[in-house]
Amino acid sequence: GLGVQRDFVDVRDVARAVHAASLSAAQGVINIGSGRAVRLRDAAGVLARVAGYGGALHELDGPPGPLRGAIGHPRTDGEHTGPVAYPYPDGCGSWQQADVRCARDRLGWRPRINLEESLADIWMEAACRI
Template sequence: QAGGPIPESAEPRPIGPYGVSKLAGTELVLASGLDALVLRIFDVVGPGSPTASLFGRLAEGLRRALVQDELQVRMPDLSGYRDFVDVRDVARAIQAAAVSAATGVINIGSGHAVRAREAAHLLVRASGFEGSVTEDARQVLLPAQAGPGHAEGPYRPVEAARPVLEPVPWRQADVRTARDRLGWRTHVPLEESLGDVWMETACRV
């Protein structure tokens, strides 16, 4: 349900093969009788992001645009809300889980829902790219003057031609269990994560 955090007790409803395989693995572990813990990790960002990922793709597009002096980078729909968590915080969560006595399922995320478009703006700003980012699905984003009515950063939304419904418009983890049972919380802010994604991409030969 949009607007609130998703607890571990929420009924799983995967929408594709990837989610189905994750749920099947979770159920196998929980039914095995093993002393085991499943970490349900939300949207991972940070150094090492593959080019197939949302921000890996954007970073590579920005690098190419800057090298080739292009003024536009194309992206898929960025209207959905995601719970972005840095890969280094995920590594610390795995370490904490490995030495804990916790079992069952524990969410690992930032606990905050951020619009993908706003996160993309952070990466664009880190790159210094001054062109436009266009979305293939719902909207086209163009540079706009700051001021009233421009709540999504220096972008002006314009209707696009091919609307595509976002299958999962909202993801936000309830991370209270991770805090209480693992003593874990995030340390790396999203802006730093995306800045590091850009630095890694910019240094690629």
């Protein structure tokens, strides 16, 4: 469903973080993200806006019952088992947000590109390829 929240980060910011990490003596796990959870419904609205879509967005309900948000898994014999119900297909639950304090403190890194700019750039790049 579009009510789940995820932390979106632009790939250019990720590349800057990898570069900063390669120049750093920092060790261990360092989370990279925007540090902000965004509801997927809101992200879809931002994408519609940057794409110039002025119509209404309608969120459709998934299949009824336990198949809502389901994904399928292949069987070992090559046959497809069909949908398998999970609370959230990506396995991350309803909320996900990176704690980017270590990236800030150890690498001096902060995300620079917000979601709207990122989606606008992706949209423009795709439009230029058509």
